[in-house]
Amino acid sequence: MIGHIQELIENALEHLQAKGEFDLENIPTINIERTRDKKHGDYASNVALTLAKPLKSNPRAIAEKIISELASSSHVSRVEIAGPGFINFYLTNACRLQVIKRILKLKEDFGSSKLGEDQKITVEFVSANPTGPLHVGHGRGAAFGSSLTNILKKVGYDVHAEYYVNDHGRQMDILATSVWLRYLELCGEPITFPTNGYKGDYIVDIARCVRSKYGDDLRHAQSEVFAQVSPDEPAGGSKEQHIDDLIVNAKDILGKGYQKIFKKALDSILSGIENDLEDFNVHYDEWFSEKSLHKGDTIERAMAKLAESEHLYKKEGALWFNATHFGDEKDRVVMRENGLKTYFASDVAYLLNKFERGFEKSIYVFGADHHGYIPRLKAATKAMGFDADKIDILLIQFAHLFKSGKKVPMTTRGGQFVTLKELVSEVGCDASRFFYVMRSHEQHLDFDMDLAKSQSNDNPVYYIQYAHARICSIMRKLTEQNMMHNVEIGHVAVELLVEEQELDLIKALSQYPEVIEKAATSYAVHTVANYLRELAQLFHSYYNAHQVQVDNENLRNARLNLCLATRYVLADGLRLLGSSAPEEMRPEDRKET
RNA sequence: GCGCCCGUAGCUCAGUGGAUAGAGCAACCGCCUCCUAAGCGGUAGGUCGCAGGUUCGACUCCUGCUGGGCGCGCCA
Known part of the structure; x- marks a missing residue:
């Protein structure tokens, strides 16, 4: 739809240019976005504002000219100028309603795209040293990395999830x-x-x-x-x-x-x-052994590559990589005086290995304490002659665990810590996965264990799951009453969906593909969590305001279609985040906390 | 000391150049003879850390200051 509106404006600009009304050196890229406020229509463009300067004219006048040249479209019902010179587009109802049919056809594939063009990429996450069980500090990286992997798959990347096992040293x-x-x-x-x-x-x-x-x-x-x-x-x-x-x-x-x-x-x-991660609904395609790098010749070849480009030198008996040449703050040792290779040497070899396996992109998910690794990994990439843009290193800020209002230490020297396993068994997989990713990974996170455990309206994951369970319940009730859900009748009667809550819900559903795409391109997993909360909110409002099982067969089926579409999106979104979508949730099943 | 990240409502946080800055929690007032009240509706709450700058337009970009987190070994 965005592309369609872009085209309309582009054509209008070309006409104006041809008529000599506008004198532009080139047609700019036209920015179309969803409006935040529905009073501003469905889509808006700021094109008139950006053209004000090159055309030396006032934005509202420019907007007016553009509108006068817009070709009519079967999707657009109204166009208006607003505020300082925004052009707002209102879609026709028929166009808005199409999404329901689309979702029911595609089911859980709605929101999938070919954005990734089947490119091979790798996401490496957790990679904690196998010297002890995972603790809650690792949980955030696990939840984030796993969800990111799911999202990237959804938009068409061939994603290889990998755990780098430091089984050497x-x-x-x-x-x-x-x-x-x-x-x-x-x-x-x-x-x-x-x-x-x-x-x-x-x-x-x-x-x-x-x-x-x-x-x-x-x-x-x-x-x-x-x-x-x-x-x-x-x-x-x-x-x-x-x-x-x-x-x-x-x-x-x-x-x-x-x-x-x-x-x-x-x-x-x-x-x-491995078991702890499986129980956390985190799955890997590969457990990559560091030892395998030492057994083969990858380290030697990586070092040779660095030497070849003359970025290795000897000093005080050790072998150094001149990372400062590429902007790192200091040079790094790759082989110690005692002849042993450093971990960094393995890291470089692993990097080489990833390039040799042909990944178009290698995503590293690191804890924030590893931020010093970014310059040296980028440096090594460039020194070996690879494109540094092909590696993306994401830093996950620390999560602070709170229990009974008190901060729980993540690790202690004495070996006492809350393990991931304990967290999952106490809080549950669904809630802990969701809590870990509901905030931006660049943000410190306060993980309130009591809130995560509470099976109440305070808990966003249950709120979302409850919306899903409610829809399932509607469908069950229908069968009990021997009523049929006829999808075709619903499609034909779709124009009966005119209530404000219905239109809001439909609009939110149509945004799902954009949300997923944006989450994938900016690695912003938390936006999916936010979206699901909003979608659940809209559904709960609708549910309270209007009855789905009404006597009118046409309206009933149209509403059932809308509910079913919502269900698909909720279930798929929860799946991406590693949470389940229960079909039934009973108040009496709640554990008092 | 140097480097990276963060500062938005009482609390936890969304908002990666646009219109009147938004949610949840906590507070207050309402809603079950009706598809699950794990729900819904409403009220209240703000100098977007501070000061400059860029821009038609800044919570968003740049600079300085300030407060907090983290990192700076031939450690892993």
Whole structure:
């Protein structure tokens, strides 16, 4: 419709130009937008305002000339000038009502588009180190990334959702060593657990699994384990050195046994993460292993690419990438003096891998604390000769969890935190998914657990679901009374929908494709949540003001069509956000909170 | 110190150059003989952090200031 109006104006401008009324160097791109206020019609253009300057004339006069040259259209009922010189377009009722037929035909495909042209893109999100269960801090990235993936698919991208698994490096060694030490404790060895080890209870659980599988096979004497280990921090030493020494000993003493523990720890935590995310309705196409980059030659090739473009240099024994050349604040080490590659080297290799897999766009969803990564990833992209516009890095601001009015700490050093699993089991998947994405990802979020749990009118997700359930209920009642919903009768009688609430609801429905498209192009998942709330609001108002099941068969079917169309959009929108659309919600099912 | 993000109603937030700045919650007043009251209608609530600038037009863009969050290792 926007394109149609654009065309009308464009033609009018060309006529005016040809008649010599206007003297423009070129026809500008014409901006058409939905009006916010229905008193301003359905669509408005500011074209006369923008032309005021080049034409050196007043906007209202220009608008008048444009209107006089507008060709008549079967979709437009009225055009008027308003305010400083806006041109407002009113659609014909027939045109407005078409959307119902369209939705009933397309069903849940309404709002889908070919915007993405089937381009291969990837969205990487969460990617938390597999050193422990996911906590509520990861939940926002998971909810956002998953919803974004759904939305991008909806507009026609071939989206590959990916989790980058940091299954390589020192943190994993600390994990494996922590498990081993807990295992030794279970065997009865007197162990002083290192300050820098992972202290969560889940480590003990894994150690127990190791013990039940291997018995005492991996047991070694405390004296051997701690032989030549420098003192821990409480004993006046360095906690970093202490844990590193323990890792060296663990690898030495255990040999192949170390890999067994390592693998057990990784598998156990990773499958826990996978399960937690599945329960959170978050699905991945790929769990990408960092180790696979080390096993293959991707890192070498990535480094070679950087070297080729002469962006690598040696300093103080280490190998550096000159990121400052591309605007980063400092150069970055890719290989340490001890010959080990840094995480950044893996990141560059992963980047190369994404380009090699032919993704047109790689979207990274990072926590706000990772904002320092943007310049260096962009720098590496450019240095390898790729288009930096092909990577988009989104920062998710922190969510603060509130419980009983008090802020709940997200993580603590001691390994105590609210896990995602706990959140989902306490609040439920639907409400927690919705709460995480109902605010802009660029905004700090206060997550009120009590509100999310409350199954009441305070809770926006239930409000939306309730609208859906009400429609389902209308349909059920109909069947109980042996009345038929005849869609064709409804289509023919569509002009009977004249109530204000009906027209408002119809208008909102017709906006769904635009909302989805805008959410996709600007990565603004929360706009879908806002839209659904508005749509539910309009439906509830309508429901209260007018009866759907009326005696008049024509009107009844027209209204049923409208309800059904609303239902499709509500269900699809909820699906995009990872929430369900229940067909029945009973007040007596509510849990008192 | 440097860099990134944020400041809109009592609270939590929408509003990515347009018309009279909007929702929800909290407050107050109403609505079930009628398809689910997890609902609806109404009232009240604002110096869009402050000061300049760009523009026909600024909550929106630019600069400075101010308040808050986060980040600045051969850590992961």
